Amino acid sequence: MGRRDNTKTGIRHGDVETPVENIDLLIVGGGFSGLALAIAVERCGLKTVVVDRAAPQDVLGAGFDGRTCAFADASVRILEALEVWPDMAASAAPINDIRVSDGHSPLFLHYDHREVGDRPFGHVVENLVTRRALYRRLETCRHVTLEAPAGVDSLDFSDDGVTARLEDGRHLRAALVVAADGRRSQTRQSAGIRASESAYGQTSIVCTIAHERPHRGVACERFYPAGPFAVLPMVDDASSSASWPHRSSIVWSEKSQLAPRLLALDDAEFTAELRRRLGDALGNLEVTGGRWSYPLGLLRAESLIGPRLALVGDAAHGIHPIAGQGLNLGLRDVATLAEVIVEAREQGRDIGGEEVLERYARWRRFDVMTLIAVTDGLTRLFSNDVAPLRLVRDTGLAAVNGIAPLKRFFMRHAMGMVGDLPRLMRGRPL
Numbered sequence: 001m002g003r004r005d006n007t008k009t010g011i012r013h014g015d016v017e018t019p020v021e022n023i024d025l026l027i028v029g030g031g032f033s034g035l036a037l038a039i040a041v042e043r044c045g046l047k048t049v050v051v052d053r054a055a056p057q058d059v060l061g062a063g064f065d066g067r068t069c070a071f072a073d074a075s076v077r078i079l080e081a082l083e084v085w086p087d088m089a090a091s092a093a094p095i096n097d098i099r100v101s102d103g104h105s106p107l108f109l110h111y112d113h114r115e116v117g118d119r120p121f122g123h124v125v126e127n128l129v130t131r132r133a134l135y136r137r138l139e140t141c142r143h144v145t146l147e148a149p150a151g152v153d154s155l156d157f158s159d160d161g162v163t164a165r166l167e168d169g170r171h172l173r174a175a176l177v178v179a180a181d182g183r184r185s186q187t188r189q190s191a192g193i194r195a196s197e198s199a200y201g202q203t204s205i206v207c208t209i210a211h212e213r214p215h216r217g218v219a220c221e222r223f224y225p226a227g228p229f230a231v232l233p234m235v236d237d238a239s240s241s242a243s244w245p246h247r248s249s250i251v252w253s254e255k256s257q258l259a260p261r262l263l264a265l266d267d268a269e270f271t272a273e274l275r276r277r278l279g280d281a282l283g284n285l286e287v288t289g290g291r292w293s294y295p296l297g298l299l300r301a302e303s304l305i306g307p308r309l310a311l312v313g314d315a316a317h318g319i320h321p322i323a324g325q326g327l328n329l330g331l332r333d334v335a336t337l338a339e340v341i342v343e344a345r346e347q348g349r350d351i352g353g354e355e356v357l358e359r360y361a362r363w364r365r366f367d368v369m370t371l372i373a374v375t376d377g378l379t380r381l382f383s384n385d386v387a388p389l390r391l392v393r394d395t396g397l398a399a400v401n402g403i404a405p406l407k408r409f410f411m412r413h414a415m416g417m418v419g420d421l422p423r424l425m426r427g428r429p430l
């Protein structure tokens with residue numbers, strides 16, 4: 001991370017002039033989306049400040065986030081192009097097969113990556129590993145400064161720039177502000193962009209298990225009326241004190257009223273409940289580490305842009321983890337926004353200009369709308385026990401399984417390789 005070049009002007013309140021530091025890009029939120037964007041635009045020398053309210057030592061601690069992320073192949077290509085992936089690769093488990101079934105129905109859908117090429121569908125990585133890799137890569141970015149813990153007190157949008165007042169009283173003036181501050185985005189709210197929101201009444205319980213038999217790179221998702229139950233392959237951990245080195249990540253979505261009771265079970269009872277849903281394909285198992293829970297809802301911002309503002313990641317859209325696509329969608333925002341910003345910069349145009357932001361919004365609209373509709377539709381179709389719907393979805397799964405071109409289309413979609421792809425998604429640097 002670089003030292004800031006202190007180009008300063010000032011704003012006058014009566015007799016007092018407050019110094020204002022001029023930068024190019026202000027990113028509010030240093031989660032996965034915000035950090036990836038800062039790294040992506042670094043190459044073109046934009047003076048960038050990332051503000052995050054969380055302290056790095058907290059978010060980089062083992063107890064902060066127990067989740068893993070299933071990165072689609074297109075996201076892996078983005079992380080490769082950003083030179084973040086080499087730091088994650090040894091901890092990334094390839095997804096070679098995906099198996100989807102409806103409860104205990106014998107009908108299922110099986111995807112094998114060899115039907116669409118030689119790369120896996122994606123990789124599963126612990127969020128802690130990804131966060132640490134992004135922070136380490138950020139350290140090498142000369143034009144980026146991370147302010148954390150810090151917050152933005154107010155944003156003043158005008159035709160030729162945005163002035164941000166930080167909570168410590170400093171002022172920054174940028175050509176563009178990016179809201180990467182997650183679902184509850186204050187940046188989105190302060191720009192007056194409304195968002196529609198609804199709760200699914202489900203909570204995801206997340207934990208890691210060690211198990212007797214290897215998973216062979218198979219990711220499984222089983223749909224129950226209370227919510228989907230997913231088992232994601234992780235890399236083995238031979239150094240663990242668990243009885244077996246093989247590991248998988250569990251994302252178990254349940255009715256929100258029931259989740260606290262499940263979380264309060266002792267280890268033996270909790271493991272027994274897991275086994276009831278998991279079956280015995282992985283043999284004996286034990287839960288390692290803690291249990292985390294995340295209430296689930298759908299969020300969609302009415303616009304991806306405002307004057308001198310762009311929204312990325314969960315600040316723009318929050319979806320159900322049913323297809324493990326939330327961050328993948330956010331990284332596609334990042335790849336697209338980075339490309340339009342870098343192009344504008346190289347052509348000497350204003351990076352916060354209307355035309356640049358319109359291009360970003362147009363490029364992202366279809367993908368975002370499609371994924372919101374698909375994940376919401378799947379959640380509603382599968383999270384119930386209505387007999388006619390069960391018949392529709394079981395025959396649907398079996399039909400897709402039997403129609404090779406349709407199956408290949410869904411597989412390429414799951415890998416994120418459909419549509420007009422920005423350069424980073426094809427693994428090419430900006």
Ligand SMILES: Cc1cc2nc3c(=O)[nH]c(=O)nc-3n(C[C@H](O)[C@H](O)[C@H](O)COP(=O)(O)OP(=O)(O)OC[C@H]3O[C@@H](n4cnc5c(N)ncnc54)[C@H](O)[C@@H]3O)c2cc1C
Nearest residue numbers: 029031032033052053070181182313314324325326327328
């Ligand atoms: C159970 C579960 C499983 C999931 N599994 C997957 C998966 O397998 N694959 C996948 O692609 N996605 C998955 N997701 C989705 C994924 O976790 C999110 O899409 C992703 O974390 C969004 O990243 P983000 O950086 O956009 O937002 P966030 O992770 O919410 O980060 C926002 C950042 O902004 C900061 N911030 C917030 N407010 C402020 C403020 N006012 N000022 C300054 N900073 C602020 C926060 O500290 C944080 O660092 C899953 C989600 C859940 C709940």
